[in-house]
Amino acid sequence: MDLRLLAALGALLCVCCSIEEGSAYTFRTFMGAEIAATAISSSALVQRPCECRALCRDGCMAVAIRRQPPRHFHCSFTERTIADTSTGLMVPAPDAKIFYKRQGCLPGFTLVDNVGCIYVSTVALNFTAAAASCPFDSQLFTANFLIDFNAMREYLLKNFPSSVKNFWIGLERASDIVTWKWFGGGTIGTAKPSLYWGYLDPNGKNITCAALTYIPSINYFYHMADESCESMFKFLCRQN
Ligand SMILES: *[C@@H]1O[C@H](CO)[C@@H](O)[C@H](O)[C@H]1NC(C)=O
Ligand SMILES: *[C@@H]1O[C@H](CO)[C@@H](O)[C@H](O)[C@H]1NC(C)=O
Numbered sequence: 692m693d694l695r696l697l698a699a700l701g702a703l704l705c706v707c708c709s710i711e712e713g714s715a716y717t718f719r720t721f722m723g724a725e726i727a728a729t730a731i732s733s734s735a736l737v738q739r740p741c742e743c744r745a746l747c748r749d750g751c752m753a754v755a756i757r758r759q760p761p762r763h764f765h766c767s768f769t770e771r772t773i774a775d776t777s778t779g780l781m782v783p784a785p786d787a788k789i790f791y792k793r794q795g796c797l798p799g800f801t802l803v804d805n806v807g808c809i810y811v812s813t814v815a816l817n818f819t820a821a822a823a824s825c826p827f828d829s830q831l832f833t834a835n836f837l838i839d840f841n842a843m844r845e846y847l848l849k850n851f852p853s854s855v856k857n858f859w860i861g862l863e864r865a866s867d868i869v870t871w872k873w874f875g876g877g878t879i880g881t882a883k884p885s886l887y888w889g890y891l892d893p894n895g896k897n898i899t900c901a902a903l904t905y906i907p908s909i910n911y912f913y914h915m916a917d918e919s920c921e922s923m924f925k926f927l928c929r930q931n
Contacts (some may be wrong), residue, residue, distance in 0.1 A: 707868035709864065719774075721781060721788060725757065725767065725778050725781070725783075725787040725789070726773065727794040729780075733766045733768050734928060737767075738764065740756045743764060743766030746766060746768070747792055751770060752771060752773065752791065753768070753771075754766050755767040757784065757786055758786060773789070777876065786893070792858060797829070802842060806885050807838050807929050809928070809929055809930075810826055810927070810928040810930070812824070817921050817923055820917075821924070822859075822926075825928035829929060830861055830874055831926060832858075832861055832927035832929045833862070833873040834873070835873075837886055843927070844912065844913040847857040847903065848912055858902055858924060858926055858927045859900065859918075860927055861874030861875070863900060864893070864916070881893055888916070889904060889906075889911040890914075891916075892915060892917055893915075893916070895917045899917075900917065901919040902917065903915060904918075
């Protein structure tokens, strides 16, 4: 293809791409990762990274972008679902990043950068009732990575800076007491200092539920705290 024509096509695709980002799809980003070779359905060599995303159409679920010296970008496309790192369809690659394409948020959910689509309840319920009340296709918020957790905290600090003190999240204490289990898999310990727990938590002997807690006077800025499961709190759900 004529070089000028190719450049024009690239520019056009990038326009498509930015429109697409704003409407039909949102992209979730995984830094430092590449799609595993077994999951790659096709690939392309382009001049700008946004072209990789623009070319991820129809059945394409995600695209990994890697710089290809001297001045190209290599796109690897997959038609597999790689919504989180636990699927084994991603491999570490310091010079690459993956854009995972997903449908927009369901009604009532808000897109929170680096977290996904989040629903903040308007009613306060006990933990069991809260877990059963997340809207269709969502469950109580869980943090697969520290980046999700901190992004969730930032969102709450910005949007609920004073009126609400606790939100239930999808975390429960395991029978061994020192381990806490995220809904849907993954665990978190209780060693201190912790990047998740407030510095006084967890501290309840018989307490098996966890919330994000805001108590500025003791430096809890939506850090985790164990809370009696019967307490009535609002809750956070994440779209699957
Ligand atoms: C913890 O719960 C168990 C079972 O519900 C109960 O037997 C025990 O007394 C409780 N311990 C404390 C310290 O509240
Ligand atoms: C939680 O709330 C539900 C609905 O109000 C109630 O039926 C249930 O008994 C409560 N459970 C606890 C442990 O408080």
